[in-house]
Amino acid sequence: MAATPVTTAAPTQEEAARQGEEALERLRSTDAPLYLSPSPELAKDARTASRYLFSSLVPFCSKPPLDSLLADDGFDVEQIWCQIDLLSRPLLSVLRRELNRLERDPPARVPGSALDVGVAGEAAEAEKERAMEDGEGDEEDGDESEGDEEEEEDEEEAEEDEDEGDEEEKEDEEGEAKGNPIEDKFLKIDEFEEFLTKEEEEYGLLERKWNKHKQKVSDKEDEDDDEEEDADDDEEEDDLHLGDFDGDGDEETGIAENARYEDFFGGIKKKGLNKNGIVGKRKRSSNAIDFVDGLESTDMDIEENDDKGQKILSTHEKELKKLHSKIEQMEKANLEPKSWTMQGEVTAAKRPKNSALEVDLDFEHNVRPAPVITEEVTASLEDIIRKRIIEGHFDDVQRAPTLPSKAPKERKELDENKSKKSLAEIYEEEYAQKSGLAPALLTVSDTLKNEASLLFKKLCSKLDALSHFHFAPKPVIEDMSIQVNVPALAMEEIAPVAVSDAAMLAPEEIFQGKGDIKEEAELTKAERKRRRANKKRKFKAEMAKRTPKKAGQNVTPGSTIEKPPGS
Amino acid sequence: MASSEAAASAMEIEKAAASAPAAVLRPQFEALKPHDMSDGKVQFRKVGVPTHRYAPLKRCWMEIYTPIYEQMKIDIRMNLKARKVELKTRADTPDVSNLQKCADFVHAFMLGFDVADALALLRLDDLYVDSFEIKDVKTLRGEHLSRAIGRLSGKGGKTKFAIENSTRTRIVIADTKIHILGSFLNIKVARDSLCSLILGSPAGKVYSKLRAVTARLAEKY
Numbered sequence: 001m002a003a004t005p006v007t008t009a010a011p012t013q014e015e016a017a018r019q020g021e022e023a024l025e026r027l028r029s030t031d032a033p034l035y036l037s038p039s040p041e042l043a044k045d046a047r048t049a050s051r052y053l054f055s056s057l058v059p060f061c062s063k064p065p066l067d068s069l070l071a072d073d074g075f076d077v078e079q080i081w082c083q084i085d086l087l088s089r090p091l092l093s094v095l096r097r098e099l100n101r102l103e104r105d106p107p108a109r110v111p112g113s114a115l116d117v118g119v120a121g122e123a124a125e126a127e128k129e130r131a132m133e134d135g136e137g138d139e140e141d142g143d144e145s146e147g148d149e150e151e152e153e154d155e156e157e158a159e160e161d162e163d164e165g166d167e168e169e170k171e172d173e174e175g176e177a178k179g180n181p182i183e184d185k186f187l188k189i190d191e192f193e194e195f196l197t198k199e200e201e202e203y204g205l206l207e208r209k210w211n212k213h214k215q216k217v218s219d220k221e222d223e224d225d226d227e228e229e230d231a232d233d234d235e236e237e238d239d240l241h242l243g244d245f246d247g248d249g250d251e252e253t254g255i256a257e258n259a260r261y262e263d264f265f266g267g268i269k270k271k272g273l274n275k276n277g278i279v280g281k282r283k284r285s286s287n288a289i290d291f292v293d294g295l296e297s298t299d300m301d302i303e304e305n306d307d308k309g310q311k312i313l314s315t316h317e318k319e320l321k322k323l324h325s326k327i328e329q330m331e332k333a334n335l336e337p338k339s340w341t342m343q344g345e346v347t348a349a350k351r352p353k354n355s356a357l358e359v360d361l362d363f364e365h366n367v368r369p370a371p372v373i374t375e376e377v378t379a380s381l382e383d384i385i386r387k388r389i390i391e392g393h394f395d396d397v398q399r400a401p402t403l404p405s406k407a408p409k410e411r412k413e414l415d416e417n418k419s420k421k422s423l424a425e426i427y428e429e430e431y432a433q434k435s436g437l438a439p440a441l442l443t444v445s446d447t448l449k450n451e452a453s454l455l456f457k458k459l460c461s462k463l464d465a466l467s468h469f470h471f472a473p474k475p476v477i478e479d480m481s482i483q484v485n486v487p488a489l490a491m492e493e494i495a496p497v498a499v500s501d502a503a504m505l506a507p508e509e510i511f512q513g514k515g516d517i518k519e520e521a522e523l524t525k526a527e528r529k530r531r532r533a534n535k536k537r538k539f540k541a542e543m544a545k546r547t548p549k550k551a552g553q554n555v556t557p558g559s560t561i562e563k564p565p566g567s
Numbered sequence: 568m569a570s571s572e573a574a575a576s577a578m579e580i581e582k583a584a585a586s587a588p589a590a591v592l593r594p595q596f597e598a599l600k601p602h603d604m605s606d607g608k609v610q611f612r613k614v615g616v617p618t619h620r621y622a623p624l625k626r627c628w629m630e631i632y633t634p635i636y637e638q639m640k641i642d643i644r645m646n647l648k649a650r651k652v653e654l655k656t657r658a659d660t661p662d663v664s665n666l667q668k669c670a671d672f673v674h675a676f677m678l679g680f681d682v683a684d685a686l687a688l689l690r691l692d693d694l695y696v697d698s699f700e701i702k703d704v705k706t707l708r709g710e711h712l713s714r715a716i717g718r719l720s721g722k723g724g725k726t727k728f729a730i731e732n733s734t735r736t737r738i739v740i741a742d743t744k745i746h747i748l749g750s751f752l753n754i755k756v757a758r759d760s761l762c763s764l765i766l767g768s769p770a771g772k773v774y775s776k777l778r779a780v781t782a783r784l785a786e787k788y
Contacts, residue, residue, distance in 0.1 A: 414729045423683070425683070
């Protein structure tokens with residue numbers, strides 16, 4: 001593409017024009033799907049074509065910002081479009097002015113002548129733009145080239161619309177002025193084709209614009225309906241060209257819902273347009289026209305109804321209505337008593353039968369759920385049992401062994417058999433034992449004692465054998481020794497293993513006092529008095545002992561200062 | 568005799584008084600025999616024989632007769648016509664109470680005690696026989712009475728023997744009459760046990776009480 005600016009700038013205007021037209025032709029001839037995939041040839045052609053168109057429009061502009069479009073490879077979509085926009089904006093205002101002028105005093109001329117009267121360049125452009133229309137339909141987002149094409153086509157569309165608007169207006173005026181149905185139809189057919197292609201973009205805009213144009217329409221109600229409608233059409237379309245192409249869905253749907261029979265098949269007023277025998281396209285055109293008219297009429301109806309304000313509501317009003325109904329519903333629900341699930345504590349009597357089954361209740365289970373007994377659980381338990389049995393480790397409770405604190409009491413077992421000895425014999429034996437004639441019978445404890453002593457003797461003899469019978473038992477000397485109140489462990493060992501506070505002396509040996517010790521609180525009044533009396537007595541006795549000593553011994557010469565007599 | 572004796576004694580006193588300067592000699596008398604005490608009269612005791620003890624009496628006659636005649640020196644004979652055992656003191660009966668002891672001994676036999684058991688009565692003088700009836704303790708009729716008697720005896724007499732052995736008494740349960748032979752305290756203990764049994768306490772409870780009591784009694788001695 002670097003070569004192209006050189007080639008286009010250097011050759012003559014005709015050469016450039018020819019190239020541009022060729023590019024346009026190529027663009028037009030390419031199949032629509034080819035636009036989907038990026039191709040440098042198409043891009044190149046698109047740039048050339050836009051450059052050509054730009055340059056062809058330049059002469060019509062009073063103050064063109066650029067002489068030629070800078071559409072080299074370096075320039076991206078935004079930049080190219082800005083250039084086009086810069087050029088086309090003043091042009092648009094110029095065209096609008098022209099249109100208004102034409103409206104005011106429509107020249108009664110043939111379309112071709114009208115075109116001739118019009119701007120020459122416009123005609124060529126219009127043709128080419130119309131030709132371009134075929135390729136317009138399949139525009140899609142994507143490439144730079146395609147973006148370029150879009151802008152280019154938008155620009156073209158804008159221009160086309162303007163042209164069409166002019167044409168329409170002129171055609172309609174001409175048709176009506178002549179009263180020639182064929183002419184009208186022909187024009188209408190063309191118009192219809194264009195209108196269909198534009199419908200997608202403009203349809204949404206129509207709805208939006210209708211509210212703005214209410215005033216204008218109401219003003220024009222008195223005038224001829226056809227003219228009004230056409231004019232409205234033109235105006236709407238004109239305005240649409242100028243404005244955005246964004247659709248407004250709500251208005252569309254609203255209007256679609258409120259379309260009536262009259263809108264499509266016309267009332268008495270609109271029949272004039274549709275009377276001629278129409279086949280195929282013409283029918284469609286009429287329908288389209290009817291639709292357009294219908295839309296207009298619905299617009300009119302809307303206006304009429306709005307004046308009454310009953311049947312059809314705007315979207316906002318409908319929303320408000322819905323909201324109000326919702327609010328009412330909720331208020332009503334709040335006033336009614338709540339359902340049983342929403343109340344607090346509900347007994348079985350207060351709720352319908354079996355209603356708790358339908359509701360998904362959620363409450364805390366304070367009980368641990370029963371364990372699911374599976375094969376693994378039982379197997380594990382059995383393993384534990386087997387292991388325990390093999391080990392012999394049972395968790396049996398073992399009784400704590402009681403320490404024998406004292407000798408087991410001798411219990412005389414009750415003999416439940418008839419006594420062998422008679423009563424006389426029993427007393428005889430008893431007497432004999434008492435008197436000493438017969439030896440005392442050994443009791444059970446005696447036998448046990450005998451047995452124990454016998455065993456001990458045996459043990460002692462064995463131990464003595466260990467020490468070769470060289471034992472010398474200490475002689476027992478009973479002598480008086482002063483027992484010091486020292487812990488027993490200190491007496492026994494030098495290094496005490498454990499701390500023991502066992503004293504040598506027994507508590508009663510330590511105790512120095514007499515009789516029952518009573519606390520101050522336990523004393524009776526008499527006892528208290530007695531204590532005090534004893535104390536006093538003791539104190540007095542002590543004082544008596546001390547005072548003579550003090551009096552005699554503690555006086556030293558010069559210690560007491562004697563008053564000199566006479567002072 | 569007494570008067571002469573009194574006269575003699577008076578005379579002796581007089582003599583003594585007369586011979587005041589001579590040494591006073593105390594008279595030495597021998598102990599009076601029961602025969603003499605009763606002025607040479609013979610004392611009798613008669614013990615009736617119940618029909619059910621007739622045959623045992625006949626069987627054990629010699630065992631009864633020998634200690635009474637030989638050791639107690641009491642004459643004993645059986646009056647078949649009157650069905651009584653008769654006891655009579657002899658001239659050489661050593662003690663006054665022998666007759667009574669023998670009578671008690673024979674009476675004990677008649678109540679149902681064994682000869683060997685009743686013999687203790689002859690030997691010891693602080694043994695007694697105490698008798699009471701079940702109805703004295705509690706009025707029982709029909710089945711209850713039979714059950715009470717059964718409770719007293721125990722299975723195979725084991726309860727009775729247990730009481731006998733522990734308290735050193737002998738018990739005879741004759742239908743509704745109960746006789747206990749033993750020393751006074753022992754009789755008391757046995758009687759208490761028997762009364763509790765009659766009143767309905769189980770044997771085990773009685774045993775435990777018996778054990779406690781007898782242990783205490785044994786400690787005393």
